[in-house]
Amino acid sequence: MDRAIKARAEALKAHFEAAGAVAVETPILQPAEVLLDLYGEDIRARAYVTQDPLRGEQMLRPDFTVPVVQMHMAFGAEPARYTYAGEVFRRQEADTGRPSEYMQVGYEVFDRADPAQSDAEVFALVSAPLSHLALQAKIGDIGLLIAAVNGLKTTEARKAALRRHIWRPKRFRALLDRYAGQTPVPVARIKLLAAADPFAESPTEVGLRGRGEVENRIAALRADAAAPPLEGEAVANIYQLLAVKGSLPAALVELAELARKMPEIVSAVRRIEARSAALKARCIDLSRIVFDAAYGRSSMEYYDGFVFGLYFDGASDSPAVASGGRYDALTLVLGQGAEIPAVGGVIRPEMVLSLEAHA
């Protein structure tokens, strides 16, 4: 690893330590099972998986968040602030020229007191050492879409299916359109639901998924077929919400307008307003931040609130120089019953140095 990159990583870590963070380290080898259960099979395409005869499948850490959360949930006292610097490993399936090993320096906050303040604190601390690069800040909030889904007047099963696919925009859209009755029901499903006895052909049963599970699913399909379609206006509202994009002050006005016809997003919008006020109080120029309601939906699945990224030249196809977000639900999944609001961000020192060299 380049000495200059390492030196910059240490300097950035010192910057986070000066803000009150405790420096921590995590093992490079992580049990693959935890990460696979969180992210699903897709992570295999993005991380290095290796086989250990004693410890089972192991993964070269694709990021620090999961091990830092695990460490905090096991041993940490509250509130807590952590920093770390080290390599992460990302497999590149296509030849994109992106590095498969690079440094990350991070700052993570576990604090129940005031989430808006914590969000602003992370954003400000991550942005400050990069201010000379004139990066474009992009933010979003996954909580908006979650609130909009929860507020739909429809069955709990449909809401759960939509929530499950928040991070898969294409599937989410397909589900939303189907629940709204805007796409035709597949022929096979119509036949299945019309059949007097779906098992009339009595196919031989094989495998672990038994007759009972098939019957449960048919019952769920029948219940879904009986449920009225989503109101066209409710669906249009969600698409309008996802299309909100612009400078943060303008987006706040737009969101407040939308909240008048979507009462379910009022508290999510208030959280964004409180966060914006906290950012302003830290002397951050809101007019230079782009808010994009759809931002963060196709990245790592654990962000469920505030999300941010700092980009060079607004180039969307190059990776963020720094990024982060809130992941309250992840602490619940990894906490075995415990949970704590958590937010964090990382900087990629090698990108900082390369931008400085080209400045």
Added chain:
Amino acid sequence: MTLKLGVPSKGRLMEQTFEWFADHGLTLSRTGSDREYAGAIAGIDGMELVLLSAGEIPRELAAGRIDLGVTGTDLVQEKLPSWRRSVEPLTEMCFGHADLIIAVPSAWVDVDTLDDLDAAAAAFRLTHGFRLRIATKYHRLVRDFLREHGVADYQLVDSQGATEGTVKNETAEAIADITSTGDTLRANHLKVLSDGLILQSQATLFLSNVSQLSAQDRHTLELLRGLINKT
């Protein structure tokens, strides 16, 4: 220098490859004993025959150790990242047809599409505490396909052979494999998802984009192109 042509070293695929080249004026043959993987080409000068396992031909092409190779589109796309950069398909050979598909038990009367598979996978995980297992040897192709179609809560388990049997043996709930007729699927009480076609593959003659060709090799390649395109 000679132009090296890699072809499958045994079975029906080798025979059909030999027949295809014979139809285009080239006689391929194995030399030496039946167990010795050596070959010869008659009908053109400057070419050499290399007999290889079909599964290794993509890798050898990408490494430039052979200049030309006959193998399935499925193997090329599975084994080579950014495959278009390393190899160029010269011609499809109209044999060795096989579809890479996703199949589930026929008894799953509630599952006909990827959408159903996704919903079944979500419920399966809640019921059994682990992700629905799909047995395959085509990890990259299957994963890319399922990601593109937004299927979640599954896991791929490796199966290098007799994949159709994994469901009965309860080491997988579904499979992704190549099938040419579907008989084996039916015999194992499986059915193909109506939108579960991942790739249609056939035997194809590929040119390596990596190997170094001499002027003489280029001349030989032009002669070969002429022969291929004549019929």
